[in-house]
Amino acid sequence: MVHNKTRRINHGYLFVAPFIIGFLLFGLYPVYNTLSLSFTDTTLMKADASFIGLKNFDRLFHDKTFVTAITNTWELWIMNFIPQIGIAMLLAVWFTDVRLKIKAGGIWRMLFYMPNLLMPAAIAALYFSLFSYYGPVNQFMVRSGFIPEAIDFLRNKEITRAIVVFIQWWMWYGQTTILLMAAMTSISISLYEAAVIDGAGSLKMFRYITLPLIKPVLIYVLVTSLVGGMQMFDIPMLLTDGRGSPANAILTNNIMMYMRFRSSQGHIGAASTIGVMVFIMTTFVALLIFYLLREKHDDFSGKKI
Amino acid sequence: MIKNYRLSTNILRFFIYLFLIVLLIVTLLPVWLLLVNATRSTLEIQQGISLLPSQYTLSNYKILLSRGLDLPRGFVNSLTIAVATTIITVYFSMLTAYGIVGYEFKGKKYLYNFILVLVMIPMQLSIIGFYQYMSRFGLTDNYLSLILPSVASAGAVFFFKQYLESIMIQDLIDAGRIDGASELGIFHRIMFPIAAPGAFTLGIFTFVAAWNNFFNAYILITSRQKYTLPMLVQTLRGDVYRHEYGAIYLGLAASVIPIIIIYFLFSRYIVNGISMGAVKE
Numbered sequence: 001m002v003h004n005k006t007r008r009i010n011h012g013y014l015f016v017a018p019f020i021i022g023f024l025l026f027g028l029y030p031v032y033n034t035l036s037l038s039f040t041d042t043t044l045m046k047a048d049a050s051f052i053g054l055k056n057f058d059r060l061f062h063d064k065t066f067v068t069a070i071t072n073t074w075e076l077w078i079m080n081f082i083p084q085i086g087i088a089m090l091l092a093v094w095f096t097d098v099r100l101k102i103k104a105g106g107i108w109r110m111l112f113y114m115p116n117l118l119m120p121a122a123i124a125a126l127y128f129s130l131f132s133y134y135g136p137v138n139q140f141m142v143r144s145g146f147i148p149e150a151i152d153f154l155r156n157k158e159i160t161r162a163i164v165v166f167i168q169w170w171m172w173y174g175q176t177t178i179l180l181m182a183a184m185t186s187i188s189i190s191l192y193e194a195a196v197i198d199g200a201g202s203l204k205m206f207r208y209i210t211l212p213l214i215k216p217v218l219i220y221v222l223v224t225s226l227v228g229g230m231q232m233f234d235i236p237m238l239l240t241d242g243r244g245s246p247a248n249a250i251l252t253n254n255i256m257m258y259m260r261f262r263s264s265q266g267h268i269g270a271a272s273t274i275g276v277m278v279f280i281m282t283t284f285v286a287l288l289i290f291y292l293l294r295e296k297h298d299d300f301s302g303k304k305i
Numbered sequence: 306m307i308k309n310y311r312l313s314t315n316i317l318r319f320f321i322y323l324f325l326i327v328l329l330i331v332t333l334l335p336v337w338l339l340l341v342n343a344t345r346s347t348l349e350i351q352q353g354i355s356l357l358p359s360q361y362t363l364s365n366y367k368i369l370l371s372r373g374l375d376l377p378r379g380f381v382n383s384l385t386i387a388v389a390t391t392i393i394t395v396y397f398s399m400l401t402a403y404g405i406v407g408y409e410f411k412g413k414k415y416l417y418n419f420i421l422v423l424v425m426i427p428m429q430l431s432i433i434g435f436y437q438y439m440s441r442f443g444l445t446d447n448y449l450s451l452i453l454p455s456v457a458s459a460g461a462v463f464f465f466k467q468y469l470e471s472i473m474i475q476d477l478i479d480a481g482r483i484d485g486a487s488e489l490g491i492f493h494r495i496m497f498p499i500a501a502p503g504a505f506t507l508g509i510f511t512f513v514a515a516w517n518n519f520f521n522a523y524i525l526i527t528s529r530q531k532y533t534l535p536m537l538v539q540t541l542r543g544d545v546y547r548h549e550y551g552a553i554y555l556g557l558a559a560s561v562i563p564i565i566i567i568y569f570l571f572s573r574y575i576v577n578g579i580s581m582g583a584v585k586e
Contacts, residue, residue, distance in 0.1 A: 011488040015404025016416060018397050022456030026435070027428055034434025042437070087328075094321050099314065108325055110572045112332055117564050117575075119517040121535035122557045125542060126339050129553060136338060136354045143353070170332065175579055182580030227427050234519045238539060254430075254520065261433060261524065272433045279430040286425050 031279075037272035044266025056273040066274070068248050069256040070281075076161065076236070076252065077229030080168035085221065087169075088176035093206065095177075096184040109181065113174035120171070124238035127167055128154065154240055157249035164250050167235050176221055183217035184210060219293045223286050230282040233258070253278045336561070342551065343558035350550045361551055368552040372545050374537060375530075376559055383516055383534040383560075386451055390515040394455040395508050399500060402465030403492055406473060417466070423459035432524055439525065446527045451518075461507055464581060468503040469496075506578035509571055513564055534560040 038056055042049035060066050091112070095105040102108075115123070131137050131153040138150040153159045187210065195205050236250035243259060244251025253274060260271035342350055346361040369376060404410075405417055439450040477499075481491040497504070519535035526532065532540075541556045568575060 010410075012404050012408030012410035012413065014488075015408065015492070016401050019401035019457050019462065020416075022397065022454070023423075023459075026454035027423070027457050030431040030435035030438055031428070032434070033438045034431040037434055037437060091325075100318060100321065102318075102321065102325075106576075108329070110576055111329060113576065113579075114565070114568060115332060115336065117513050117517075117568055118336070118561045119519075119535055119538065119564065121517070121519040121538045122560045123335075125538055125553070126335060126557050128542070129342075129550065129557075130335060130338065134351060136342075136350075139354055170335075174332070178576060178579045223425060227425060231427055231429055231520075234535075238542065242542075257430075257433070258524070261436075268433050268437055275430040275433050279427060282427050282430070283425075287422075290425065 034272045034275050034279075037269050038276045040269045042267075042269040044268060049269065052269075056270050057277070059270070060273050060277065065248065065251070065256065066277075069244075069251050069253050069274075070278075072161075072244070072248070072250060073230055073232060073252045076164055076168065076232060076250065077226065079161075079165040080172070081222075081225055081229065084169050084173045084176055084225070085218075087173050088180050091173075091177045092180035092184055093210070095181055098189070109174065109178055113178060115171045116175050118171075120234035121238055123167060123171065124235045127163060128239050131163060155246050157246055160240065160246060160249050164236050164239060167239075168229075168232070172225065176225075179217055179221055180214060183214040187213050215293065219290065222293075223289055226289070227282055227286055230278060336565075339554055339561070340558055342554035345551055345554075347549055347551045350554070362555065365551040365555040368549050369556055372549070372552070374540065374546075374556060376537065376556065378530065379532055379534045379537040380559070382448075382531060386448055386518075386522075386533060387512050387515040389448070389452045390455045391508050391511045393452060394458045394461050394511045395504050397456045398458050398461035398507070399465045399469075399497070399504060400492065401462045402469050403496055405462075405466055406469045407478065407496075420459045420462050420466075424463050429520065432521060436524055445525055446531060448526075448531070450525050451521055455511075455515075458511075461511065464507055465500070465503065468581065469500060472499055472503070474499065502574075503581075505571075506574045506581070509567065509575055510578060513567070516564065 039051055039053060040049045041052050041055075091109070094100055095102055095109065129135055133150055133152050137153070141147045142150055151159075153163065191209050192205055195209060200208070231254055232252045233254040236244060236252050237255050237258070240246065240250065242255070244255050257271050257274040257278070260267050260274060337356065338354070341356060341358050343365065344362045345355065345359040346364065349355070349359055349361070366376075405413060435450075435454075436445060439445050439447075444450045477495050478491055481495050486494065517535065518533075519539070522533045522536055523539070526536065538557060538560055541553050546553050
């Protein structure tokens with residue numbers, strides 16, 4: 001029996017071994033390699049590279065473009081996240097409300113979710129076509145008299161940013177709705193019944209029952225959206241010329257990293273530095289959110305529903 | 306009092322439906338325009354908006370071909386990568402999750418917590434180091450560099466860990482052991498069939514993500530005949546296709562239609578699968 005048990009213990013290791021080996025080879029080592037590249041002046045064009053300490057980081061911190069990229073990425077993410085969570089919350093409350101009885105909830109949310117699965121590269125190219133000078137949006141606006149003459153949307157900084165924010169919102173609000181709905185439907189109805197007997201209105205019920213109990217899912221949505229948002233690439237890259245135009249309005253972290261990587265010399269040392277900085281920033285903020293909100297969550301609803 | 310209450314609920318309901326309809330139009334109209342414009346000639350597109358399809362799909366396709374856009378090859382390339390990634394992700398992630406759920410071993414808790422952290426950490430940002438590392442083995446411009454990392458997909462392991470815990474039947478596994486099946490045999494012949502619905506759900510998500518993946522392919526793949534669909538889509542922005550709107554729309558439509566079909570076939574699995582990793586029972 002004891003022998004049998006040890007044998008099975010070893011099997012546990014065997015089952016997880018491919019994951020661990022795969023992680024070391026394709027997960028951890030590239031991180032280490034990126035980190036060590038960031039201290040060198042490696043390029044794709046010459047064979048030798050030398051250790052230059054923190055020079056890449058120093059140069060990056062003094063680079064105004066990097067500040068722009070970081071600010072842009074944060075702004076584009078926050079501007080899409082707020083309406084995303086807002087609309088998703090509204091929809092989730094409506095769809096799960098027993099009194100409202102919204103019909104065909106499943107079909108609505110299935111259609112709302114669809115943009116999320118479509119290829120972001122194709123979506124960006126699609127919006128480029130829709131908003132181009134001779135595109136359908138201009139055709140419609142001019143012909144129906146909303147604007148006197150066509151606007152070059154994608155040469156205007158603010159409008160281009162607004163389009164990126166809109167696309168991100170458009171792709172993600174459906175998924176957030178589904179997640180929030182799943183969290184809300186798992187709340188026991190008896191809690192609301194008790195609240196009604198105590199004379200609570202729907203706003204109070206939302207504030208004191210729904211909100212605290214969906215908190216874990218809200219954290220999940222917040223953190224995954226943040227991690228994804230910090231890596232925003234396909235949409236801003238393919239909406240304009242691939243360099244964050246006009247005037248760096250939609251230049252994000254990853255676009256800047258890519259531009260260093262594909263520069264004429266192929267500065268992979270400098271590109272790695274951007275990767276490392278964004279990696280540290282994202283991980284730090286994600287773990288911070290996770291930690292802060294998790295602690296509070298344990299205070300008032302430690303039990304499972 | 307009750308009548309009043311009912312009236313206000315009905316008014317509220319009216320505005321909610323109105324809102325939902327507007328939202329639905331905003332959500333679907335861009336995709337609909339894409340599909341319709343793929344069937345219209347460039348001239349028609351320039352003349353105005355239409356919500357009804359036309360009949361220039363074939364001539365648009367010929368324009369694409371004449372400009373050197375090899376859509377079928379891109380399709381095969383993307384399919385190859387997506388299928389291989391899906392099989393590897395599903396198999397190895399379930400194997401790992403089964404090791405965690407089905408066995409006791411030292412450091413298991415640490416491993417699981419570690420995987421939880423990995424799910425949150427953006428591994429894509431180490432792509433430059435990954436590129437340089439792959440180039441040392443001559444694996445850049447090779448699909449292996451896109452496919453192999455899926456052996457260790459933390460998110461998929463997390464999903465299967467939750468899933469296997471909810472469907473695990475210990476008695477069946479013990480029965481298999483008594484019958485003398487090997488531990489790996491039990492995984493293949495008992496666990497895998499039971500977990501097939503979960504494997505299918507995760508498989509769809511993995512497939513879609515691999516199909517849509519642009520960034521990694523754009524960094525790792527360089528030769529033209531190995532381009533995946535998103536990379537071909539990116540070339541549609543070039544000057545060669547200037548003013549060939551019908552052809553551009555067709556190229557874009559071709560890359561999203563397979564996913565739309567998959568979605569309408571399996572939306573039940575997909576919609577239920579989204580919350581499976583996030584909402585604990």
